[in-house]
Amino acid sequence: MAINRRTLLGRVAVVGTGIAAGGMLAPDAARAAFWKKRLTGADLDTNRRWQIAGTDLGIPYVLENGSIGYLLGDTFNTPWPEGPPLPNDWRSPVMLRSHAHPGAADGVVFDNAAGVLGDGRAPELMHNGHRGIGIDGLWEVTVIPNDGISFPETGRQVISYMSIEYWTPPGQPGARWRSRYAGLAFSDNGNDFTRTSLTWWNDSTNTDPFQMWTMQRDGDWVYVFSVRPGRQDGPMMLRRVFWDRLFYPESYEGWGWNGSTWGWGRPCTPILTGSFGEPSVRRLADGTWVMSYLNCVTGCVVTRTAGGPDQAWTAEKVQITPWQEPGLYGGFIHPWSSRQVNDLHLMVSTWTTTPDNRSTAYHVSQFVGTA
Numbered sequence: 193m194a195i196n197r198r199t200l201l202g203r204v205a206v207v208g209t210g211i212a213a214g215g216m217l218a219p220d221a222a223r224a225a226f227w228k229k230r231l232t233g234a235d236l237d238t239n240r241r242w243q244i245a246g247t248d249l250g251i252p253y254v255l256e257n258g259s260i261g262y263l264l265g266d267t268f269n270t271p272w273p274e275g276p277p278l279p280n281d282w283r284s285p286v287m288l289r290s291h292a293h294p295g296a297a298d299g300v301v302f303d304n305a306a307g308v309l310g311d312g313r314a315p316e317l318m319h320n321g322h323r324g325i326g327i328d329g330l331w332e333v334t335v336i337p338n339d340g341i342s343f344p345e346t347g348r349q350v351i352s353y354m355s356i357e358y359w360t361p362p363g364q365p366g367a368r369w370r371s372r373y374a375g376l377a378f379s380d381n382g383n384d385f386t387r388t389s390l391t392w393w394n395d396s397t398n399t400d401p402f403q404m405w406t407m408q409r410d411g412d413w414v415y416v417f418s419v420r421p422g423r424q425d426g427p428m429m430l431r432r433v434f435w436d437r438l439f440y441p442e443s444y445e446g447w448g449w450n451g452s453t454w455g456w457g458r459p460c461t462p463i464l465t466g467s468f469g470e471p472s473v474r475r476l477a478d479g480t481w482v483m484s485y486l487n488c489v490t491g492c493v494v495t496r497t498a499g500g501p502d503q504a505w506t507a508e509k510v511q512i513t514p515w516q517e518p519g520l521y522g523g524f525i526h527p528w529s530s531r532q533v534n535d536l537h538l539m540v541s542t543w544t545t546t547p548d549n550r551s552t553a554y555h556v557s558q559f560v561g562t563a
Contacts, residue, residue: 224509224510224511224561224562225493225511225512225516225536225538225559225560225561225562226516226559226560226561227516227517227557227558227559228299228557228558228559228560229298229299229300229557229558230555230556230557230558231250231299231300231302231539231555231556231557231558232244232245232246232247232250232264232555232556233245233246233271233555234246234270234271237302238288238302239269240311241305241311241312242288242305242308242311242312242313242314243269243281243312243313243314244264244267244269244286244288244305244314245268245269245270245271246267246268246270246271246272246273246280246551246554246555247264247265247266247267247268247286247554247555247556248264248265248266248521248522248541248543248554248555248556249263249264249265249285249336249337249470249522249524249539249541249556250262250263250264250288250522250524250539250541250556251263251337251338251339251340251472251522251524251539252524252525252526252527252539253339253340253341253342253527254342254527255289255342255349255382256342256343256344256346256347256348256349256382257382259289259290259291259303260289260290260291260526260527260528261287261288261289261306261340261342261349261382262287262288262289262290262300262302262539263285263286263287263337263339263340263351264284264285264286264287264288264337264556265284265285265336265337265541266282266283266284266334266336267282267283267284267285267286267314267316268280268281268282268283269281271551271554271555272551272552272553272554273551273554274550274551281313282322283314283315283316283320284316284320284334284335284336284337285316285317285318285335285336285337285351285353286305286306286314286315286316286317287305287306287307287314287317288302288304288305288306288314289302289303289304289305289306290302290303291303293528294526294528294529294537294558294560295528295535295537295560299558300526300537300539300558306382306383307383307384316335317351317377317379317383317384317385318335318351318353318377318384318385318386318387319335319387320332320334320335321333321334321335321355322334326355326372327387328355328389328391330355330357330372331357332355332356332357332372333356333357333358333359334356335353335354335355335356335387336353336354336356337351337352337353338351338352338353338354338374338404338405338406338470339351339352339405339406339407339472340352340407341407341408341409341414341438343435343436345435345436346380347380348378348379348380349378349379349382349385350376350377350378350407350438351376351377351378351379351385352374352375352376352405352406352407352416353374353375353376353377353387354371354373354374354375354403354404354421355371355372355373355374355375356369356370356371356372357370357371357372357394358370368398368421368422368423368424369421369422370394370398370421370422371394371398371403371421371422372393372394373391373392373393373394373403374391374392374394374402374403374404374405374418375387375388375390375391375392376388376390376438376439378439388439390439390441392441394421398420398421398422398424399420399424399426400420400421401418401419401420401426401427401428401429401460401462402418402429402431403418403419403420403421404418404419404420404421404468404470404471405417405418405471406418406470406471406472406473408473408474408475408481408501409435410475410501412434412435413432413433413434413435414432414433414434414435414438415430415431415432415473415501416430416431416432416433416444417429417430417463417471417473417483417501418431418471419468419471419485420468423467423468423469423470423486423488423521424467424468424488425465425466425467425488426465426467426468427462427463427464427465428462428463428464428465428466428468428471429446429447429460429462429463430446430447430460430463430501430502431444431445431446431447431460432444432445432447432456432501433445445457446458446459446460446461447460447461447463447502448460448461449461454502456502463505464505466487466489467487467488467489468485468486468487468488469485469486469487469488469521469522469523470485470486470521470522470523470524471483471484471485472484472485472522472523472524472525473501473525474525474526474527474529475501476529476530476531476563477530478530478531479499479500480497480498480499480531480563481497481498481499481500481501481503482495482496482497482525482529482536482563483495483496483497483498483505484496484511484523484524484525484538485523486520486521486522486523487508490510491513491514491520492510492511492512492513492514493510493511493512493520493521493522493523493538493540493559494508494509494510494511494523495508495509495511495523495525495536495561495563496508496509497563511523511536511538511559511561512538512540512559512561517540517542517557517559518542518544518553519542519543519544519545519553520540520541520542521540521541521542521543522538522539522540522541522556523538523539523540523559524538524539524540525537525538526538526539529563530563531562531563532562533562534560534561534562535560535562536560536561536562536563537558537559537560538558538559538560538561539556539557539558540556540557540558540559541555541556541557542554542555542557
């Protein structure tokens with residue numbers, strides 16, 4: 193049975209004709225990033241080789257062997273989730289892999305898919321309830337990846353994910369869903385992931401700020417930035433944990449304000465407030481930290497930079513507007529990006545529909561901007 197969330201993802205209403213009109217950006221507003229290529233689709237080799245036609249996210253992270261894995265969300269062998277035909281081989285999450293540098297002339301080019309040797313159907317990486325029962329015996333609509341990280345010391349990969357409890361009707365400022373919890377899954381072969389029993393439970397009001405994660409290692413620490421599920425208004429939190437203690441929740445340290453100073457080992461204090469889509473944070477080779485997310489009020493993918501994870505972040509820089517890519521969301525930073533001009537590489541999803549809710553696009557594209 194195909195999941196029906198076309199009206200719940202990627203459709204952020206943006207109105208107004210200028211900055212003064214409710215903070216919205218006009219179609220002719222300055223923009224920093226440009227479209228380079230579409231990465232997935234029924235007409236591309238992602239479908240011919242791995243039966244990946246309609247999909248989203250494309251979260252890039254460095255694998256233990258130094259190549260890049262791209263985590264895909266709800267994936268189908270049809271151009272969009274509702275088919276036709278049905279059934280349409282619903283899977284999530286799925287991973288494509290690549291050695292190609294995103295700054296090359298051809299951009300991102302996929303080499304292979306996790307879980308399959310050569311060409312063939314790319315399977316989902318872990319158990320997914322698919323409108324059924326998850327690993328914990330509880331109802332689960334689907335499993336959505338948040339981010340991935342790998343550890344060359346052990347060869348292990350870890351994925352942060354959300355177990356989605358249900359989708360809710362769209363509201364302002366953006367579409368919303370309820371996660372039951374955020375969890376971690378691991379793989380020691382890069383193909384088969386096991387969901388652990390670790391759960392960061394959502395609360396009864398769907399406002400827990402530790403549901404949508406992005407993870408970045410720096411030295412012995414893994415820094416975890418997180419926000420509420422469902423692209424809603426709220427805080428962004430920051431925690432850190434030693435890389436080999438990721439599976440020990442008691443080892444996570446919060447970054448907090450005590451009324452006079454910031455420090456680690458405290459209850460988390462919001463580092464930013466806003467209306468956040470899925471966050472993505474990467475440390476670039478020169479030490480610059482870059483953050484991206486969908487601003488659900490303006491409908492734009494924006495970035496910020498900082499000298500470190502616990503330092504002050506710059507104001508938002510608009511990278512992509514909904515006039516460039518209608519129904520956009522995501523904006524996941526490729527870890528091989530740099531501070532050079534036109535060397536910030538973003539994986540951007542789009543999901544567009546007609547007024548009667550028929551999908552017209554559901555895929556991932558590569559955009560190029562400047563941090």
